Amino acid sequence: MEKIITITRQYGSGGREIGRKLAEAYGIPFYDNEIISRAAKESGFAEAAFQNVEDKATNSLLYSIAMGMNVFSNQEMGFTGLSLDDRVFLAQSNVIRKVAEEGPCVIVGKCADYILKDRDDIINLFISASVDFRIKRSIQIDSLPTKKAAEIVLKKDKSRANYYKYHSGERWDNILNYDMALRSDLGGIDATVACIKMYLDNL
């Protein structure tokens, strides 16, 4: 399995855990928040500016604050005339391209499938699950407040779709963009990993 695996996922679907387990199974690097840290470090951005940028895309207040931040000048960053959002995206894209060049790995979220679309060694996965499953999981794993969990889960879906659309110009939910898509709630996380692995082992 000499592929770079990108994972796009609905919030609460367990896509990140699936990615981590796949990376473990193949003994290859796993990039999620690690990308963020690396991008932050290499580009000199404050790490805080990168945190969860993907999940902020519909939170207009937070987003406005982030966009209005003048922590560093455009010139300083080398991205003249771009918004903070675009500069963060560009810095992340550079990191994603760099880690992909280092060899097989798993990259979760952050439009990695779009950023790497010109490579021929990419496998794009999409992980979804029922709303109920995702709400329960978000309460358990991410400690979302029970009362607001449903609202947050739906909002996060929307923001991921918007983030993807904004940066790639494409629909996040276009099935033709992916090599494999699976609902993780039907068989559970481990069965989903096993199934993906069987698929990848045949490549």
Next chain:
Amino acid sequence: MEKIITITRQYGSGGREIGRKLAEAYGIPFYDNEIISRAAKESGFAEAAFQNVEDKATNSLLYSIAMGMNVFSNQEMGFTGLSLDDRVFLAQSNVIRKVAEEGPCVIVGKCADYILKDRDDIINLFISASVDFRIKRSIQIDSLPTKKAAEIVLKKDKSRANYYKYHSGERWDNILNYDMALRSDLGGIDATVACIKMYLDNL
């Protein structure tokens, strides 16, 4: 595996063969043109009117001819005021609902996922493949003329998407509509069947 499996597929992706092999593996009925024949027989429609109705959706000349056919009256069919196209769809839908009630089976195409969406024992699969794979397969399996194969394959994709949109109001390529989606060309037809079977066996 006590499920009703619906398969939506790109033309030339091998979705029908995959469906047939899954049905064989589980020893359950397989419905494709068989549905057409059964619908034709039960509703009294001329079988010819049902043939490949799904693939005609962008062929405007043929479609117009079909829509203008007055082979039988609306009253006679019990579908007052509907076009031939809609009457064919309704008759097919009735058959799909009927075979689904009979128990686990595999149904290929014909918006079966949409028609059966209110059941809770449905697994919706989507099979895609690269354009190159589908062109080659169409020439080999469906004996498409080599020179026109590319054009026909792309036209058939479009007509399937249009057919789905017309009858369901939904996008055919919406990933969230499916429980599992796979590209059949990466591992081949048999590996794809094995992978789907592993997934279904976990349900």
